[in-house]
Amino acid sequence: MEVMLTVKDLEKSFKDKKALKSISFDVRKGEIMAILGPNGAGKSTTIRNIMGIMYPDQGAITFHNNGNGIPRHKIGYLPEERGLYKNVKVMDILLYLADLKDYPLDKAKERALQYLKKFDLEGKENVAVEELSKGMGQKVQFIGSILHEPELLILDEPFSGLDPVSQEIFKEEIRKLANNGTAILLSSHQMNLVEEMCDRLFMIQHGQKVIYGTLDDVKTEYANFKCTIHGKNEISELEKIPQVQRVEQNDDISILFLEKDIQPTNWIKNLPESITVNELKINRISLHEIFIDIATDKNLLKEAGEANA
Incomplete structure (x- = not known):
């Protein structure tokens, strides 16, 4: 599969603490790639470097073999920390987000109405964000991350706080996007959903790679x-x-x-x-058990080794 994003030898330090230690992985067109790890492992730092929110001390991040940096209009991002302007109407905020990506507003409005219907938010386009429930707000922000038809979609804890029905809607849409060629980098602590959805995974602990490969390879190597x-x-x-x-x-x-x-x-x-x-x-053993073993440094599983993609 065509590589859409390459992260090569990424390193980042904060004062005397090294947050990332030579992190390398890629995300391919049409796949769902999971980035996993316990709190403080370096996942958010990696994602923020990819998004240009911060810059690495060393290493390179390239998009689609483009050495001139990452074209922001081709990337969708759902951050873990949700944030929408509360006193703005749903349609206005969606069109604003599309405009930031230089996406045609007439097409954005048409797609927004389709997504609002799909996500059971039909008729909410003129409602202020502050009037929505937490789950509804999350749906709106998810729509905002995909409205401009990104080639690379980064989802940080997309299922957090969602009821089971909404989780199924998100899962269905994420799979559909991948089937249509979108490269998806997904971070989640819900290992059952990762195991169900993802093609490959990259697990990080203490700022460095511990597992990298297809789910089948990882299960064979560690499980x-x-x-x-x-x-x-x-x-x-x-x-x-x-x-x-x-x-x-x-x-x-x-x-x-x-x-x-x-x-x-x-x-x-x-x-x-x-x-x-x-x-x-x-x-x-499940991916959840592998995660717990690594996150708690129990080392009960097979030591050393790597499942190569």
Whole structure:
């Protein structure tokens, strides 16, 4: 796929603290790329450098092989900190945002009305922003970020504060944009949504890359299998089972975290007959569990290694 955004060897320091340490990744046309990490890891600093809100100490950010900087009219941005002029009417603020991107206002108005209908805001175009609920305001700001048909869309916590129905609407629209060729860089702490939507991911911790690759590659590299057993068993007995790294137990539910490269069908044949199994499930650990492990520096997963894109 065609590369739309390249971040190369990005470094940024604040006084004596190095916030970014040689960060490199790309975002490709038509893909949803996740940038992940715990609070303070460097995600927002990276995004602000891409947007030109601040400038890196070292490194380069290029758009579509354009060495002359990033053309702002081709980028859409939904910031984590929402901010719309509260006493301005919805249509006026949308047209204002489109005008900032040099987008034709007649076309912007037509598209705005279509999006307001799609996002269940039909008839709200002449309502002041301050009269909208928080969720409605977020929908308006999302519309403002995509109204000018950006080639690159940066979404920082787009699902925060949305009810499940609104989340589905956002997910559907984000997928549609990607299918139509928009390159999307998405930051979110909702790992289930990231796992559901994203093609590739870049995880950052302490200002440096820890994971980079497709979701399948990351799961293969870092997400060992786990076996969940429902039944009353002594944890000491479960820990004796070959190829079990560790066991977590809550009442009668035991989770056995297995060694890397085990073959589940072979491993399950060797379970001792003495254990009680009312229900059993084997699957790979989730992206949420990978995130928690890295964010808390537990190092319970496979150390070192990288899933390459």
